[in-house]
Amino acid sequence: MSYSKRFNLYALLHCLCIQYVICATNTHHIDSFLISCGQDNPVELEDGRVFESDLGNSHVSISPISNTTITNSEKGAPTILSSARVFTSSSIYTFSTKKIGRHWVRIHFYPLNNTKFDLSSAVFSVEANGITLIHEFSFFRGNKSYHLLKEYVIEVTGSNSGRLVLGLLPWDNSVAFINAIEILSVPDDQFSSKVIPIPLGLAHEFPTHVGFETVYRINMGGYSLPPNNDSFWRKWESDKSFLVNPAAVRNVSVNPNSIQYHDGVTSDIAPNWVYATADEMADANVNDQRFNISWRFEVEESFGYFIRLHFCDIVGSRLHDLVFNVYINNQSAIESLDVSQRAKGLSSAYFIDFFTNMSMGSDTILVQVGPNHLTGYLPTALLNGLEIMKMSNPSDSLDGKLAINFESNDKKKSKKIRPMIVILSCLGGGFLIVVVFLISLMFFLCCRHKKKPKKEENTRWSPIPTYVGNSATKFSSNTYGSTSASPSLGQTISFSEVREATKNFDKSLLIGAGGFGKVYQGVLANGLVVAVKRGNPSSQQGLVEFKTEIEMLSKLRHRHLVSLIGYCEELNEMILVYEFMAGGPLRRHLYGSNLPPLTWKQRLEILIGAAKGLHYLHTGVSETVIHRDVKTTNILLDENLEAKVADFGLSKFGPTLNQTHVSTAVKGSFGYLDPEYFRRQQLTEKSDVYSFGVVMLEVLCARPAINPTLPREQVNIAEWGMNWQKKGDLEKIMDQKLMGSVNLESLRKFSETAEKCLNENGNERPSMGDVLWNLEYALQLQEACNGNGDTNCGDGDSMRGISDIPDRIPDVESLDFESISDLESNGTMRD
Numbered sequence: 001m002s003y004s005k006r007f008n009l010y011a012l013l014h015c016l017c018i019q020y021v022i023c024a025t026n027t028h029h030i031d032s033f034l035i036s037c038g039q040d041n042p043v044e045l046e047d048g049r050v051f052e053s054d055l056g057n058s059h060v061s062i063s064p065i066s067n068t069t070i071t072n073s074e075k076g077a078p079t080i081l082s083s084a085r086v087f088t089s090s091s092i093y094t095f096s097t098k099k100i101g102r103h104w105v106r107i108h109f110y111p112l113n114n115t116k117f118d119l120s121s122a123v124f125s126v127e128a129n130g131i132t133l134i135h136e137f138s139f140f141r142g143n144k145s146y147h148l149l150k151e152y153v154i155e156v157t158g159s160n161s162g163r164l165v166l167g168l169l170p171w172d173n174s175v176a177f178i179n180a181i182e183i184l185s186v187p188d189d190q191f192s193s194k195v196i197p198i199p200l201g202l203a204h205e206f207p208t209h210v211g212f213e214t215v216y217r218i219n220m221g222g223y224s225l226p227p228n229n230d231s232f233w234r235k236w237e238s239d240k241s242f243l244v245n246p247a248a249v250r251n252v253s254v255n256p257n258s259i260q261y262h263d264g265v266t267s268d269i270a271p272n273w274v275y276a277t278a279d280e281m282a283d284a285n286v287n288d289q290r291f292n293i294s295w296r297f298e299v300e301e302s303f304g305y306f307i308r309l310h311f312c313d314i315v316g317s318r319l320h321d322l323v324f325n326v327y328i329n330n331q332s333a334i335e336s337l338d339v340s341q342r343a344k345g346l347s348s349a350y351f352i353d354f355f356t357n358m359s360m361g362s363d364t365i366l367v368q369v370g371p372n373h374l375t376g377y378l379p380t381a382l383l384n385g386l387e388i389m390k391m392s393n394p395s396d397s398l399d400g401k402l403a404i405n406f407e408s409n410d411k412k413k414s415k416k417i418r419p420m421i422v423i424l425s426c427l428g429g430g431f432l433i434v435v436v437f438l439i440s441l442m443f444f445l446c447c448r449h450k451k452k453p454k455k456e457e458n459t460r461w462s463p464i465p466t467y468v469g470n471s472a473t474k475f476s477s478n479t480y481g482s483t484s485a486s487p488s489l490g491q492t493i494s495f496s497e498v499r500e501a502t503k504n505f506d507k508s509l510l511i512g513a514g515g516f517g518k519v520y521q522g523v524l525a526n527g528l529v530v531a532v533k534r535g536n537p538s539s540q541q542g543l544v545e546f547k548t549e550i551e552m553l554s555k556l557r558h559r560h561l562v563s564l565i566g567y568c569e570e571l572n573e574m575i576l577v578y579e580f581m582a583g584g585p586l587r588r589h590l591y592g593s594n595l596p597p598l599t600w601k602q603r604l605e606i607l608i609g610a611a612k613g614l615h616y617l618h619t620g621v622s623e624t625v626i627h628r629d630v631k632t633t634n635i636l637l638d639e640n641l642e643a644k645v646a647d648f649g650l651s652k653f654g655p656t657l658n659q660t661h662v663s664t665a666v667k668g669s670f671g672y673l674d675p676e677y678f679r680r681q682q683l684t685e686k687s688d689v690y691s692f693g694v695v696m697l698e699v700l701c702a703r704p705a706i707n708p709t710l711p712r713e714q715v716n717i718a719e720w721g722m723n724w725q726k727k728g729d730l731e732k733i734m735d736q737k738l739m740g741s742v743n744l745e746s747l748r749k750f751s752e753t754a755e756k757c758l759n760e761n762g763n764e765r766p767s768m769g770d771v772l773w774n775l776e777y778a779l780q781l782q783e784a785c786n787g788n789g790d791t792n793c794g795d796g797d798s799m800r801g802i803s804d805i806p807d808r809i810p811d812v813e814s815l816d817f818e819s820i821s822d823l824e825s826n827g828t829m830r831d
Contacts (some may be wrong), residue, residue, distance in 0.1 A: 002493075005049075008321065009788055010194045013563035014211045015546055016612040019279055022218075029185050029338070030098050030185045031038075031095075031098055031099050031103060031183060031184065031185035032183070032185070033052075033059065033181065033182070033183040033184075034050065034051045034052060034054065034059065034180075034181075034182055034186055035051060035052060035053075035054045035057070035181040035182075036051035036053060036069065036080050036177055036179075036180050037054045037069075037084060037085040037178050037180055037181065037182075038069035038070060038083035038084050038085040038179070039051075039053050039054075039071075039083045040055075041053060042383070042681075043080055044079075045078070045079060045080065047226070047228040047233075048228070049233070050337055051080050051468070053077055054085060054181075054544045054690055055661040056095070058095070059095060059096045059623070060061060060093060060095055061093070061094045062085075062091060062092070062093055062094075063091065063092050063094065064089075064091055065083055066086065066087045066088070066091060068085070068086040068087070068088065069083060069084065069085050069086065070083065070084045070086060070112050070114045070116075070117065070119070070422070071083045071112075072112040072113055073488065074116065074172055074417075074539070078147070078349075078696055079112040079798055080086055080108060080179060080180040081108060081112075081114075081147060081179050081180070083179065084110070084112055084114075084119070084178065084179045085177065085178060085650075085660075086117055086119075086175050086176070087124075087168050087170060087175060087176045087177065088170065089170065089177050090167065090168070090169045091167070091176075091524050092165050092166060092167045092168070093165070093166040093167075093168075093181065093466075094163050094164075094165050094166075095163065095164040095165075095166070095183055096162065096163060096164065096485055097156050097162050097164055097183075097185065097718060098162070098185075099156070099160060099185040100156055100157060100158055101155065101156060101185065101186060101188060101809075102153050102154070102155050102156075102185075102186040102190070102191060103153070103154055103155075103164055103183050103184060103185050103515065104150060104151065104152075104153060104156050104180035104182070104183065104184040104185075104186060104232060104234075104734050105151070105152045105153070105164070105166070105182070106150070106152075106183075107126065107129055107133070107150040107166075107178060107180075107181055107182075108147065108148070108149055108150070108153045108178070108179045108180035108181070109139075109147075109149075109150075109177070109178065109179060110146075110147050110179045111139050112146070112179075113176075113538075116718060117175055117177075119139070119175075119177050120138075120139040120506070121136070121138060121139070121172045121174075122138060122139075122170070122173070122174050122175045122176065123136055123138045123169060123170070123174040124137060124138075124169055124170045124171055124174060124176035124177075125137065125168075125169040125171065125173065125176075126166070126167065126168055126169070126176075126178075126352045127166070127169065128154045128165065128166050128167070128211070129154050129155065129156065129157075129164060129165055129211075131152075131209075131211035131392050131396050131397070131398060131666055132211075132392075132395075132396060132397040132398060132399055132782075133150065133152055133155060133211075133213070133229060133399070134150070134398075134399055134771060135397065136171055137399075137572075138572060139425060143610050145432055150213070151213070151234075151823065152211060152212060152213050152216040152398070153186060153191070153211065153212040154211050155208055155209055155210070155211070155388070157208065157209070158741065159749065161387075162261070164183060166181065181364065182233070184232055184233070187231075187268055187476045188770060189207075190268060190269070191353075191615040191672040192247045192353055193205055193206060193786070194352065194764065195306065195353040195354055195355045196205075196352070196354050196355070197354070197355050197356070198328045198329060198331050198333055198335070198354050198355065198356040199305075199331045200331070200332065200333070204355045206391075207826045210392050211391070211392040211396070211397075211398055212306060212389040212390065212392075213389060213390040213398045214234075214387070214388075214389050215297070215388045215389060215390050216237075216297055216387065216388040217234060217235065217236050217237065217386075217387050218236065218237060218238070218239045218242065218385060218387070218761055219236040219237065219238060219239065219273070219274050219277060219383075219384075219385055219389075220239045220278055220382075220383045220385055220386065221239070221249075221251040221252060221253065221277040221278045221280070222238065222251070222253065222273065222274075222276070222277030223238055224236060224237045224238045225271070225273055225274070225613040228558075229271050229273050230270075230271050231267055231268050231271070231442040232268065233234060235272075236271075236274060236385070237272075239279065239295060239386075242295045242296060242297060243279075243294070243295055243668075244294035244295065244296050244366075245292075245293075245294065245708055246708075247282065247709045248281065248282055248291060248293055248708055248709065249279040249280065249282055249293050250279075250280055250281075250283075250296075250643065251277065251280075251284045251480065252277070252278050252279075252315055252382070253276055253277045253278075253314070254313060254327070254347060255276065256271075256272040256273050256275075256276040257272070257752075258276070258347050259275045259347055259348075260345060260348045260349065260351050261347060261348070262343065262344040262345065262348055262349075262491075263344060263442055265343075265349045265350060265351065265491060269349070269351055270310050270351070270385055271311075272509035274310055274384055274385040275310060275312035275314075275347075275349045275384050276314065276634070277384065278312070278314060278315070278383060278384045279293055279382060279383055280293075280315055280380055280381070280382040280805060281293055281369075281370070281371070281379075281380045281381050281382070282709070285503075289828040290712060291692045291708040292327065292368040292369060292370030292371070292381070293367045293369050293370065293382075293383065294366060294367070294370060295366070295367045295368070295383075295386070296364055296365075296366055297365045297366075297367070297388055298363060298364060298652045299358060299361045299364065299365050299388065300358070300365055300389070300390065300400045300546065301358050301359070301361060301400070301543075302359070302360055302393070302400065302652065303357075303358055303389055303390050303391060303393060303398075303400065304355060304356070304357045304358070304360060304390075304391040304393075305355070305356050305357075305358060305365060305389065305391065305732055306353065306354075306355055306388070306389040306390075306391055307353070307354040307355070307356065307365070307367070307386070307387070307388050307389075308351055308352070308353050308354075308385065308386070308387040308389075309326065309330060309352055309354070309367070309383065309385075310349070310350075310351045310383075310384045310385030310387075311337070311339045311342070311343070311351070311352075311382070311383065311384055312324065312339065312343065312347060312348065312349050312350065312384050313339040313340045313343065313347065313348070313382075313766070314345050314346075314347055314382075314384075315378070315380065316339075316340060316346060316378065317381060318346075319330070319340045319341070319345070320338055320340060320341060320377075321377065321378050322338070322339050322340060322368060322378050322380070322381075322382070323336050323337065323338045323339075323341070323355070323372055323374065323377040323378075323591075324336075324337055324369055324371050324372055324377075324380070324381035324382075325337065325339075325364075325369065325370055325371070325372045325381070326367075326368070326369050327364070327367070327368040327369075327370070328367055328368075329353055329356060329364075329365060329366050330366060330368075331356060334352070335372070336372050336374065341625055346348065346428055354392075355795075356664070361544050361667075363544070363814075365388060367386060367600070369381035369382065369383050383606055392424075400486075401542075414452040419501065428724075428738060437652065440508050443598075459696060475668065479802055486671070489769065489802065490569065491565070491566035491567075492566060492568070492569070493565070493566040493567065493568050493575075493577055494568065494569045494570070495568050495573055495575070497524065497525065498522070498532060498568050498577065499527070499577055499596045501522035501523055501524050501525075502521075502532050503519045503522075504661065505520055506520075506536065509521045509522065511531065512584075512585075515537070516533060516535055516545060516546075516574075516724060517533060517534045517535045517536040517574075517648070518533075518534055518536075519531055519533045519534075520532045520534065521580060522667045523576075524565075526687075528565070530578060530579065530580050531575050531577070531578045531579070531581065531582040532575060532576075532577050532578075532579045532681065533575065533576040533577075533578065534573070534574075534575050534612060535573065535574030535575065540824060542651075542724045543574070543759060544566075545575045545649030545650065546569075546576070546649070547651045548648060548649050548650070548651060549564070549576060549647075550567050550576070552625065552648040552651050553608060554619065554816035555616070555621065556616075556625070558612075558613055558616045558620065559612075559613075559644075560609045560610065560612045560613030560616070560642075560643060560644050560645060561613050561616070561644055561645050561646075562576070562578050562579060562581065562644045562645065562646040563579045563615075564576065564577060564578055565576065565577040565578060574631060575690075578646070580647075581636035581637060581638050581644065582638055582639040582643055583636065583638055583639060584637065584642075585633045585634070585635065585636055585637075585639030586606060586610075586632045586636070586637060586643065586695075586699070587633050587698075588629075589637065590632065590640075590698065590702045591702045591703060591704070591733075595703050596701050597735070597737040597738075598641075599738075599741060600738050600741055600742045600743075600746070600782060601779065601782055601783065602641055603651060603699050603700075604746075604775060604778055604779040604782060605641070605643075605644075605779065606637065606643040606699070606752075607643070607695070607696060607775055608643075608772065608776055608779065609642055609643030609644070610630075610635045610643045610644075610645055610692070610695070610773060611692065611768055611771050611772040613644060613668070613723065614627060614643035614645060614688055614692065614768045615641070615767075615768040615769050615771075615772050616768075617651075617685075617688075618685045618688070618767070619767075619768075619769065620652070623653045623654065624647075624652060624653065624654030624655070625651055625652070625653060625654065626652050626683055626684070626685050627645065627650075627651050627688050627691075628650040628651055628652060628667060628668055628671060628683065628687065628688070628711065629647060629649070629650045629651075629667075629668055629669055629672075629691075630645070630688050630692050630694055631669050631671075631672050631691065631694075631695060632698050632699070634646050634647040635695070637743075640745065642810065649768040650667050650668065652664060654681060654683075654685055655684065656682065662682070662683045662684070664683050666678055666681055668691070669691075669705075670705075670706055671694060671704070671705030671706035671716065671717070671718075672690075672694045672705055673687075673690075673691070674686070674687035674688075674690035674691065674693040674762065675688075675760060675821055676761070676762045677690075677762075682734075684762055685767075686763070686765045687761035688768065689757050689762075689765045689767070689768060689771065690757060690762070690765065691760075692757055692768070692771065693718070693754050693755075693756075693757025693758040693765075694717065694718050694758070696720040696750065696753070696757065697717050697718060697754055697758075698717060698812075700721075700730075700733075700734050700735065700750070700754075701717060701721065701733050701734060701735060702735035702737070703717060704717070705717050705718070717759050720733070721733065721754070722758055725751055725754070730751045731744075731747060734747075742782070743781055743782050743784075743785035744780040745785075746778045746782040746785065747778075749774060749777055749778040749781060750774075750775070750778045752774075753766070753771060753774040753775065753778070759772060
C-alpha cells in the first residue's frame with residue numbers, strides 16, 4: 001500500500017477520534033482562555049472550540065476599556081477573524097490565571113476593511129509580562145490582507161500576582177488592534193530547565209523569565225497537521241519546502257495508533273501523528289551511502305534558539321538496528337544516536353532539546369541526519385519532527401527591530417511603559433479604572449506633543465547614502481532621482497511606485513524566487529523595464545544582505561555587473577530594483593529547461609563576460625571586493641546573452657595592503673565553496689576564482705555542482721571533473737550537445753584553466769585577470785577553427801575537433817540546490 005493511501009486511511013480513523021481529543025483538551029488545561037475580541041457573543045469554530053467574548057468575562061479585563069470594535073464578515077475568513085477591537089491609546093488585557101508557570105499565548109491579527117480605520121497601516125507594539133513580542137509592527141500598505149498568527153510561551157510568576165498581562169501600544173497617533181487571543185497553561189515538564197548547547201558543552205539552563213516565540217513546527221515525512229490533531233491546538237507544517245535536496249529522502253509512515261510513549265514522553269510533547277511519519281534517507285543504489293538529509297531554516301540573527309528534535313524508530317525490525325548521527329549548523333549534536341535504546345522500544349516516541357546562539361550575520365539553522373558508517377547498523381537515518389523557537393534577548397525582546405530602533409529616548413520610553421503595565425496589572429476595582437484613565441490620558445498627551453522622530457531613527461540600520469540623479473522624477477517624499485536607462489545607483493523608490501510598476505505584485509509577472517524573496521518583472525513610470533526583488537513579507541530575514549547589496553552596488557559600476565536602479569525600505573518592506581535581464585540565470589540555459597542549448601562559442605563568451613565583472617571587482621575599484629557567492633544562478637544574461645554578475649548580498653571587501661586575507665565566518669553555496677576558505681575561514685579573492693572554476697565545469701558538463709543522488713565519485717562536479725582531467729579525458733564528461741562543435745585545442749586551454757582555478761592551494765590559483773586571458777585565448781582558438789569552414793573543427797593534428805567520444809559518461813538528471821550558509825566541517829554533504 002502506498003504512503004498516501006496509508007496516510008489517508010489513518011486520517012479516516014483519526015477523524016473518529018477528533019471529538020475525544022476535543023473533549024480531553026477542554027479538561028486537560030488548568031488555564032484555558034479562548035477570546036474573540038470585539039464580539040458580543042461566543043463564537044464556535046468548526047474544530048469544536050468556543051471563543052468567548054472579551055467583555056463580561058470574569059477572568060479577563062481590559063484597561064482602559066475600548067468600545068471601538070469592527071465587524072466585517074469576509075468570504076473565506078475564519079469566524080474569529082470577523083471582528084477586532086481597536087485601541088487608540090495604550091491598553092492592556094489582564095488574564096487571571098490559576099497556574100504559576102509557562103503559558104502558550106497565541107495572538108490573531110487580521111486587518112478588516114473599515115471606513116473609519118485603515119488597519120493595514122496601523123503601527124503598534126505588543127508586550128506580555130514585560131517581554132516585547134512585536135515592536136512597531138504594521139501590515140504592508142496596499143497589499144492584500146492576510147491572517148497573522150503569532151505564537152509565544154510566556155512565564156506567569158508570583159511577582160505577576162498570577163496574572164498574564166498583554167499590552168497593546170499604538171505608535172505615533174496610530175491605532176492598535178487585535179482579533180483573537182488563545183492562552184493555555186503549559187505542563188511543568190513540557191520544557192526542561194536544561195538543554196544541550198551547540199557547539200557541544202555544558203548543559204544550558206534557561207532563566208525562568210525568558211520568553212519564546214515559535215518560528216517553525218515541522219512534521220517530517222507527512223502532511224501539515226491542523227490544530228485539532230494536537231492537545232495544545234498547535235499547527236504542524238510539512239517539511240517539503242525546507243529540504244535542501246528532496247531527492248535525498250523518502251517518506252515512511254506507520255499507523256499512528258502503534259506509537260508508544262514512555263518515560264515521561266506524552267502526546268503533549270507531540271501527537272502520535274508526528275511520530276508516525278518520518279523522512280528517511282533515500283536509497284542511492286550504492287554500497288556505501290555517504291550523504292546526509294538536510295533541512296535549512298531561515299531565522300533572525302543575534303538571537304538564541306531552542307531546537308527540539310523528535311525521533312521514533314519506525315523503520316527498524318529489531319532493537320538497536322537504527323543508529324545514526326545528528327548535526328546542527330554543521331556541528332556534531334549527537335554521535336551514534338540509538339533511537340530505540342533512548343526511547344525504550346521500537347515505534348516509541350523520543351525527543352531531545354538543543355540550544356544555539358546565532359551570531360551577527362548568521363541567519364540560517366541547518367539540521368542534518370546521516371549514517372554513522374559503523375558496521376552492523378542500518379545505513380540510514382531519519383527524523384520525525386522538529387520545533388524551533390526564538391528566545392527573548394537580554395533586552396527582554398523577541399523582535400530584532402527593538403534593539404536597533406531604540407535609541408536613548410526610545411529606551412527611556414520602553415522602560416517607562418513596562419513598569420506601567422506591571423503596576424496596572426496589580427491594581428483592581430474602581431481605583432484601577434480611575435488610575436488607568438489618568439495615566440493613559442497623560443501618556444496620550446505626551447505622545448501627541450513629543451517631537452516626531454526622524455525618518456532614519458525608524459529604519460532597521462544606519463542610514464544608507466542616497467545617490468541622486470539629475471532628472472525631476474519623484475521617487476518618494478523629499479527624494480528625487482533619475483530613472484533613465486543609465487541611472488545613478490542607490491536611489492530610494494517609493495513603495496507606491498514599485499507597486500504600480502509590478503501591478504500590485506501580479507503573479508503573472510513573477511519571474512523567480514529565492515531565499516530572500518520573490519522576483520517580479522516591472523515597468524517604471526518612465527518605461528524602464530526592471531526586475532523587482534521583494535523580501536519575504538512574512539519574515540524579517542535578509543536585513544544584512546539587503547544592506548550589503550545596496551552599499552556594494554552603490555559603489556560599483558561596470559558593464560558586466562547587474563545595475564541596481566534603486567531600493568525601497570518603507571515600514572517592513574525590503575525591495576531591491578535592478579535592471580531587467582531578459583535571458584535569466586545562466587543555469588537555466590545549461591540544464592533544467594527547454595531552452596536551446598548554448599554553443600561552445602556562446603559559453604566561452606558568457607564566461608568571459610562574467611570573468612570581466614569579477615576582474616573588475618578584484619582590481620578595478622579602490623577596495624578589493626570579494627563576491628563570495630559565484631555560481632551559475634548569480635550570472636544573469638540579457639537578451640543578447642551578454643553576462644552580468646549579480647547578487648552581492650554576501651560580498652565583502654578584501655584584505656588591505658598589509659593583509660593577506662579577511663577572517664570571516666564561512667558563507668556561500670554548497671559545491672562552490674573554496675575548500676581553503678572552508679577550512680581556515682580566511683577569505684581572499686582566490687575564493688572567487690575557485691568558485692568560478694566550478695562554474696566552468698558546470699558550463700562544460702551541463703549538470704549541477706552537487707548531486708548527492710549520483711554514485712559517490714560523481715556527486716561533486718569539481719572532484720569528478722578533476723579526476724577526469726588528470727587522466728587527460730575531461731572531454732568524456734562534457735555536454736553531449738557540444739559534440740562535433742568544439743575545437744580540441746580550445747577545450748584543452750579551457751580544461752587547463754579550470755584545473756588551475758580548482759587548485760587546493762589558493763596561492764597557486766591564477767588571478768581573475770589570468771583566467772580572463774586564458775578564456776579569451778580559448779575563444780580565439782575556437783573562432784580560428786570555425787573560420788576555416790570545417791564543420792568538425794579539424795585541421796590536422798593541431799586543430800582536431802571532437803565529433804564523438806567512446807565510453808562517454810551518460811547524462812544525469814539535473815537537480816537544483818539552494819545556498820546554505822555558515823558551513824563547517826561536520827555534517828556537510830559528504831561524497
